[in-house]
Amino acid sequence: MPRSIKAKPAAPAAAANPAGHREHASFPPLVIAEIQRAAREGIYDIRGLGAKRRLPSFDDLIFLGASISRYPLEGYRERCATNVTIGARYAKKPIELKIPITIAGMSFGSLSANAKEALGRAASEMGTSTTTGDGGMTKEERRASKILVYQVLPSRYGHDPDHMRSCEAIEVVVGQGAKPGGGGMLLGLKVTERVAGMRTLPVGIDQRSACRHPDWTGPDDLEIKIAELREVTDWEKPIYVKVGATRVKYDVALAVKAGADAVVVDGMQGGTGATQDVFIEHVGIPTLPAVRQAVEALQELDMHRKVQLIVSGGIRTGADVAKALALGADAVSIGTAALMALNCNAPIFLEDYARLGTAPGYCHHCQTGRCPVGVTTQDRELEARLDPELAARRVRNYLSTMVLEAQTLARACGKSHLHNLEPEDLTALTVEAAAMAKVPLAGTDWVPGRGGA
């Protein structure tokens, strides 16, 4: 059994400090606990979800509602449209989404079949897309999803041209925000007979996915690869390129040059099913500066709104959606938040959280396959805790709420379409956010890094 499957003792000293002892700034209890864990086990910590550290985020931006200089729209009467078309650059059949929030790629294997089905159903009911993941397409998710984006990944596990032909769009995954430059992992307990069969792997191994595509390297090859995918699917499907946010300006420009119809930029808050903690916390840039850099790259190429930008990584609320769109994204994608709507970290089955050495609100043990709420597991008993119909309802409600929230903010700014939101509707609460999002610090005209006032 891989080490990280074992329940781990919670860091005892981290919990409380009733006597008011002086904490070491460089070696607080959590750091000490991690040093001692490493000393005990001799290998890095592997976990799920995304960066847990505090980062500059959309929370550091606020909207400037309309007043005398601009007028708002009536909150409950005047229309605020939310639709988005993706892929009109080259695809014969672009996809039409009713809402600008899509479900990100998460593998069957990492997620249970019930979780995949629930996401598919919810997305279909809301008129948006869901995405396959590392390990191929399942019948359940194809059936449940009206608009399904098929990922072409470095591992090519289960890659099937028939599946590619059956989907509505194709996403070439170069990287993801949780681990730009890293391949996937699926630890032994989740590599069940079905999962292993789909991936052509031995049952129970700790699966390590490739981090590079097997048949192309660099932007010039990518262009030829995309052309091949178009040839195989007769130029029908939109082709996305997904990158983890690092050198965003260059990567977005190169993806556009390589012929992408849409670019997906995943910030470092983006989640994972299993990755080294050091990778999650120390590689990639936050979503906030990534959006701005991606938009600038598109604008410089005169491709903004022609090549769609889909942003992901830590999107949680309608406010996040509205802010990402105001900065110039065409749509956002949610992964972790969708899992939370399914029940991830819900305060139920408390004893099973305890068995993993954690508690609701803190759990990131997707890698163990012992998900207490049946979302990230391949265990039949645990999976049965997630009723796909009820779970789909929750995700649908959540998506619906986010859309209503985003519309509320857009109407307050006088916008009849979410895409009419603009950077000028935003201001920053911190100097860092002002510099990263390139909007003025609240109450000033100051954008750090820009000349003038």
Added chain:
Amino acid sequence: MIEVDVEALGVRALNERLHRLPPDTNERLWKITNPKGAHALAAGLDRPLTIEIEGHVGYYCGGMNKQAEITIRGHAGPGLAENIMSGVIRVTGNASQSAAASGRGGLVVIDGDASSRCGISMKGVDIVVGGCVGHMSAFMAQAGHLVVCGNAGAHLGDSIYEAVIYVGGDVESLGSDCIEKPMTDVHRSKLEQLLASAGLRARAERFRRFGSARQLYNFKVDHAAQY
């Protein structure tokens, strides 16, 4: 036989024509001339066609092939027959890197040499190379067979899973977790069968077999240096 000058018709029009053939088509024999290094030629086929390509092809010729038998009379660029599902793809000359990458079934025959990463991520395809293969061949190879009649470059079979490699010549070096394994009668007869299906003549007796030591299948602290 239907003859198509791909330089005149264009790759797009040719591929579309091949994709639109009905399952019971009578148009089964094709000769494609003037490929001149075109990419994605005859990619994504799913019909029992026999196609002869007269000349050199670029990237991804026969990519994701199902059913079709494609013969390239010339050399092939990178990603030949990538993710092949079934059918046969043969190159009379040499193939560039990543030949038959992540192939899941079918047979790929390279009469000449293959460059680096031949059979990378292979998932069930059988690959028979008349000449030599470059470095990192059969990297992370999951299933299927790679037969190399000549020599193999450095790091053969690095991080290999359950694929089986047969090499007739010398191996420069083996990658992590790849080891030599004994040749039994079962393996010899499988090898003979693969050579025969490829139409290549080589004495099975001189081949050695390589596969996974299965030491990297689960994370272990003691293997940290090999990861």
